[in-house]
Amino acid sequence: MTPLRILLAAAAALAVSTDSADARTPHGPLGVSLDPLAAGTSERVIAAPGDPLSADAHFRLGVRYRAQAELVKAAEQFRLAAELAPSDPAVHLNLGIVLGEMGRTGEALASFDRVLEIDPGSLPALFNRGVLLMRQGAYAEAISTFEKALLLGGDSVPVHYNLAVCYEYADGERYGRGFDAGRSALHYRKVLAEQPDNAIARFNLGMVCLHGGDPAGAEQELSKAAELDPGMADAAFQLGLLMLKKKSYRSASRHLGEARRLDPALPAAAPLADAHGGLGQFYLDNADFGNAKTHFEEALALDPGRVQALVGLGRAARGLGDYAGAVRSYTTALASDEALPLRGELADTYAAWADDLARRGEHADAAAKYEYALRLRPDDAGCLKRLAALYRGPLEDAGKAIYLYRKALSSGDLSVTAAEELRKELAGAVREGRDIVDEYRLLVDRNPENATLRYNLGVFHHERNEFDAAAEEYKRVIRLDPAHGYAHYNLGLIYQRKGLRSAALREFKLALHFKPGYHRAHYALGRFYEDLGAHAQAREEYARAIESAPGYAEAHLALGLLLRDRLRDEKAAREHLDRYRELKTVTESGGERENAASPAKAASPPPAEPS
Secondary structure, X not given: OOHHHHHHXXXXXXXXXXXXXXXOOOOOOOOOOOOOOOOOOOOOOOOOOOOOOOHHHHHHHHHHHHHOXXXXXXXXXXXXXXXXXXXXXXXHHHHHHHHHHOOOHHHHHHHHHHHHHHOOOOHHHHHHHHHHHHHOOOHHHHHHHHHHHHHOOOOOHHHHHHHHHHHOEEOOEEOOOOOOHHHHHHHHHHHHXXXXXXXXXXXXXXXXXXHOOOHHHHHHHHHHHHHHOOOOHHHHHHHHHHHHHOOOHHHHHHHHHHHHHHOOOOOOHHHHHHHHHHHHHHHHHOOOHHHXXXXXXXXXXXXXXXXXXXXXXXXXXXXXXXXXHHHXXXXXXHHHOOOOOOHHHHHHHHHHHHHHHHHOOOHHHHHHHHHHHHHHXXXXXXHHHHHHHHHHOOOOOHHHHHHHHHHHHOOOOOOHHHHHHHHHHHHHHHHHOXXXXXXXXXXXXXXXXXXXXXXXXXXXXXXXXOHHHHHHHHHHHHHHOOOOHHHHHHHHHHHHHOOOHHHHXXXXXXXXXXXXXXXXXXXXXXXHHHHHOOHHHHHHHHHHHHHHOOOOHHHHHHHHHHHHHOOOOHHHHHHHHHHHHHHHHOHHHOOOOOOOOOHHHHOOOOOOOOO
């Protein structure tokens, strides 16, 4: 129920009845607002000589037709009565009432003005004139009319109520800028002094307080309105919004939920979702993960796309040990907004999930979850170490364990103590098994036609700076699989390091031929052309690298420096250098943070696959 509908309901609730034996005599208080309008008073009129009906007879016919809702006939009879008795205010008053009921506001106002010409102190005419002016939105003139009625003794609930409503308006807008909240509240309080249980007046007073800058008064009156009329959806709704603004989320959710139950058409879903989200965050901050999960789920039931609720639900699920649920929530949130800084949390969740699986002896599943974590955060030394321990122990793959220990040691994010501990574990793994290159050499000897095994052997030589051995393996891979783009690329890196420019250029171009759009190959070509002084070609290759991998930080850096130092394009340079700094800063992004010219890292895909 909107505030406007409340106004109309108030009108009906306080209206006066004119269904009496003699409608010329007013009954009870003056009518309110719109329906129906009050009758007036008059002395009995004597019929004119020769007239088939007297003015009094026409008047009574008008009353009868009005009672039967035949307003056109009623208006006709009152007009005839007015012609016969032009100075009788009651005739003009009732004609005005009927015309007002017919929606002929201008004619009705003219009739009430005629009454006031005859009897300037006519309270019914003043009241009903004010009502019609309110219909027209002429609130200032309506106020003047009602105030005059008060001065003449019309100190009644309906007059105060309508004055309160009129003062709510400014420039034709309810609660518009500069509306007179003080006077509106004054008249509502006069109504409530007579009718303390008037829920509608309480509600309207609460709204006046709310829009007039008195939230405490608004809360008091709206609460009383809701108490007086538990079915008043608007009171519950406005109270809920008020509580939400105060961050009283529990009260807000209670009131907004009740408002939604009472009137589903009210726009309560979004603020109710806000309230549940606020409660969820409160419980999350206090480590009450069960209640946090419940309220975040309530928020998402109301608004499935609410990203912060998805994030909160993920955190609550993780707190409860529901790692699958946490991953589901985080990935859904990231699908909605890729810019969210959640990749670090997602990596932590996979790592915690893996730790839990490892404790329960589910080692293969644990290893898979560690791998997921490392895709998001490749240089996580702790995760690399725990995964290496799995391969060293229950998964019995010493070669892979050695590789992972070495990668953890090269992560560059280790304390002296942690690095020393890792070296000890690496030494232990080497003692327990063979060196990973020896492992792969045996595998290759047993499977000489397997290009993937040879490629991985080349990668391991490459990582150890054994460039000649690595180059030989890459050449053998290319003989087995001429379209192996990664082998061409890594061979090009070795040729470039040795100063064999033509050979390097050939291999980089072959890498792109067999693997179009490979960003590292474009980057390597860019470096190649920049060293030759071919700046336009270098710029083009760097741009292609970025087009293929927008998060490739080193390409942004190289292009930014080229634009700034060689091509003198400061504006474009700033854009790429800023992007480089952004990518370097957001470590949880899981993007490429390595130097593309580093062979150990440039030679990553496909991963080593020992059989």
